[in-house]
Structure formats: structure tokens, C-alpha cells
Amino acid sequence: MTQVSMTVNGKSVSGDVEGRTLLSGFLREHLSLTGTHVGCDTAQCGACVVHVNGEAVKSCNMLALEADGADVGTIEGQANADGSLNVIQQAFQDHHGLQCGFCTPGMVMSAAALLKENPRPTEAEVRKYLEGNLCRCTGYHNIVKAIMAASGQDVSSIAAE
Amino acid sequence: MYNFEFEKPSTVADAVSALGGEDAQALGGGQTLIPTLKQRLASPSTLVSLGGIPDMQGVCIEDDGSVAIGGATTHATVASEAAGSYPALAALAGQIGDPAVRNRGTVGGSLANNDPAACYPAGALGSGATIITNTRQIAADDFFEGLFSTALEEGEIITTVNFPVPQAASYQKFLQPASRFALVGVYLARFADGVRVAVTGASEDGVFRWSEAEEALNKEFRPDALTGLSINPANMIADLHGSKAYRAHLVSVMTKRAIEACM
Numbered sequence: 215m216t217q218v219s220m221t222v223n224g225k226s227v228s229g230d231v232e233g234r235t236l237l238s239g240f241l242r243e244h245l246s247l248t249g250t251h252v253g254c255d256t257a258q259c260g261a262c263v264v265h266v267n268g269e270a271v272k273s274c275n276m277l278a279l280e281a282d283g284a285d286v287g288t289i290e291g292q293a294n295a296d297g298s299l300n301v302i303q304q305a306f307q308d309h310h311g312l313q314c315g316f317c318t319p320g321m322v323m324s325a326a327a328l329l330k331e332n333p334r335p336t337e338a339e340v341r342k343y344l345e346g347n348l349c350r351c352t353g354y355h356n357i358v359k360a361i362m363a364a365s366g367q368d369v370s371s372i373a374a375e
Numbered sequence: 376m377y378n379f380e381f382e383k384p385s386t387v388a389d390a391v392s393a394l395g396g397e398d399a400q401a402l403g404g405g406q407t408l409i410p411t412l413k414q415r416l417a418s419p420s421t422l423v424s425l426g427g428i429p430d431m432q433g434v435c436i437e438d439d440g441s442v443a444i445g446g447a448t449t450h451a452t453v454a455s456e457a458a459g460s461y462p463a464l465a466a467l468a469g470q471i472g473d474p475a476v477r478n479r480g481t482v483g484g485s486l487a488n489n490d491p492a493a494c495y496p497a498g499a500l501g502s503g504a505t506i507i508t509n510t511r512q513i514a515a516d517d518f519f520e521g522l523f524s525t526a527l528e529e530g531e532i533i534t535t536v537n538f539p540v541p542q543a544a545s546y547q548k549f550l551q552p553a554s555r556f557a558l559v560g561v562y563l564a565r566f567a568d569g570v571r572v573a574v575t576g577a578s579e580d581g582v583f584r585w586s587e588a589e590e591a592l593n594k595e596f597r598p599d600a601l602t603g604l605s606i607n608p609a610n611m612i613a614d615l616h617g618s619k620a621y622r623a624h625l626v627s628v629m630t631k632r633a634i635e636a637c638m
Contacts, residue, residue: 225441260473276479280424346476
């Protein structure tokens, strides 16, 4: 066992992990932050996306020890300080951007990373950025709509097909 | 996956030393290696992360105009930082996997793995890059030795990859949308002294140069120059995504698109 320390959602945390412990496992099993979902465990589906030093990564495809000293952000850290939904989460609710909700944490984290580097993406840019986030309900139209709405764009003309 | 010891040295020398241990293996971004470990297709006793070595990070332009990229530089960094100096290579990096994968995966990891459908081997071979390790410099033409096989010795680390910048270049990737690897990808680079055409995703032997197309394009650089040329399908990959003949056909189609993009 090796000690790993990092900042998660602004709090310093540490724990003893094996070499093979994944970042997703450390978050879920050591810190009980189960909002980060493990869908495929093969780095395909993106349900496990978190931010490491501000960048979106698939936490099921990164060792916990690789995140030693890093600043990690998860879905649990997305809400506003008063507990209300942040602008992306609120847009997902307003535009019905989820069905079963399993992929939602990863979708929200990817959306946050996208809007940080591209504050007003086109619909095509949103779809392109979400290549690595799969929704098995196939609810993509409303997810894209929610992300565009969160960026402050008028989405009334985007049809939910 | 089986358990292993984890080390994260901060210098190349320490990494080389750590890799001298029995069954030690280098870890780049882990975007292929970690899934491989999960399937128990590899079981190193020690994983040596190359992600903590500052000397292996970043993109810089050398005095001769070539672009030198640290072996542990992520695809996302290459996509943004090489966009001005070598746009075709930056575009290649920006098409690998998805954004989260590009934030972890590295150029050195991709080249050392030499997946037959990976993008970077085509970029390196097509550019005539030099792969610089802790012990020597290897020309791309001598580096790729077939499926998942390279000239790297045990414990040898790709510290830098040096890409000469051509007059024009284009990477045309026919995406396999589930894996996001190339079903077929063609990297074409036009230098003052000749054209190089490197093909990935197609051959059972991994990335290769299409020398007949290069000869034809050296005589006349236009899409019609390929008329009458074809790839022998015998050595192509066949799987549920495409037959040998389909891949052979795609090589011609993607090469023509690359030529058009360079005109």
C-alpha cells in the first residue's frame, strides 16, 4: 500500500491504495463519492469523467497514484456553494437532458470542460466533444440542447427529434 | 488486474534505472496499457510512470525548423501547441480517441505501442520523424517492425520525437466510430525532396509506406497520379468492420483525399 494525497472538490484527502487502484475506485470506494459512475470500465463510455488539474479524464483509465498531488473535481463538486444546481446541471433539468441518469455525471463533467475551453460552442462542436460520452438511452438531443442552453444560447429553434 | 508496484520518477535517468528491475514496464498515459492490464494481458511487477518527468514534456521548435515533442506530451497538448508550427500533425493528434483520452494519452506511448490502427505511427512515418530515446536516435523508417513491435529495446524510453515539417501535409482518417481508431488512415507529407505516404489501420504488419504512390506523386503531384495503382489486398486486415478488399480500396481513396488537401 502506498499513501496517495490529492485535493478533491477543494478538500485535501489522502488514503492508502494499491498500485492497481484506479482513480474511479479511490473516489468511489475510499471517499464514498459514488456520483462518479463506472459504466464500461474500458474507457469507452465516459460515465467516469472527472477533472484532473482542470482537464477532463476518464477516471477508470487512470491510476489513483497518478493523481497524487492533483486537483480533482467530481460531480459532487459541481453544485453551487448553497447546494443549488449550477448552470449546467440546471440546464440538464430544464431541458430534460437525462433519462435514466447513469451517464449524466460524465456528461456534466465533459460539458463543464467543453464550456471552459469553448464558452459558446455550436451544436456540431458539442456533439463532437461528447464523442467519448455514451448515453445508452440515446438521449443525446436534449443533452446537446441543455449544454447549449447552459452556454447562454437560445435553443428554442433546436428541435428535439 | 493483477497488482503491481508503482513508481513515478522525475528524471529520465531514474526512470531507466527503475525499468531495469525484473518485469518492470513503462506507463505513458495508460489509455491502452490500463485496459490491457484489466484484461490481464500484461502483468508487470512494477509500472514506471513517465508522466512526472519535466524533460519529456512539451512542444518546441528546433533551430532547423523541425518540431520536437517530448515523449510524455499528451495528444491534447500536441493538438493545441503544434497547431501553428505543424498543423497536419496537430490535426492528427486532435482526432485521436475523444477529448478525455487525448488529455491522458501520449505520443511516446502511442509510438512505443505501435497499434496497427493507431494514428501517430502514420504521422511519424509519413513525416520521416526521428524517435529519440535515452540511448540513441532511430529513424521512423527503422522504428516500426510490425504488429505492436518496434526497434525499442527492453527498458528503452522515447524521450523526444523530432518531426521535420513538410511544405504540405494531410492526415486523412477513416474513423472506426466504436473504437475511434483508424479503419484506414493515410498521412501524406510533401517535402522539397519528395513525397512520403504512410498508411495505418490497413496492413496486418502495421503502418507502412506506399512506395508506388510516392514514386507516382514525385513525378506528378495530383490525385490522378494514382490512376492504375492499387494496394494488394492479400496483406490487409480483415475483421467485422471491413474486408481486405475494402481496406485496400480505402487506402487509395484516403490517399487521394490527402493529395487534394495538400493542393
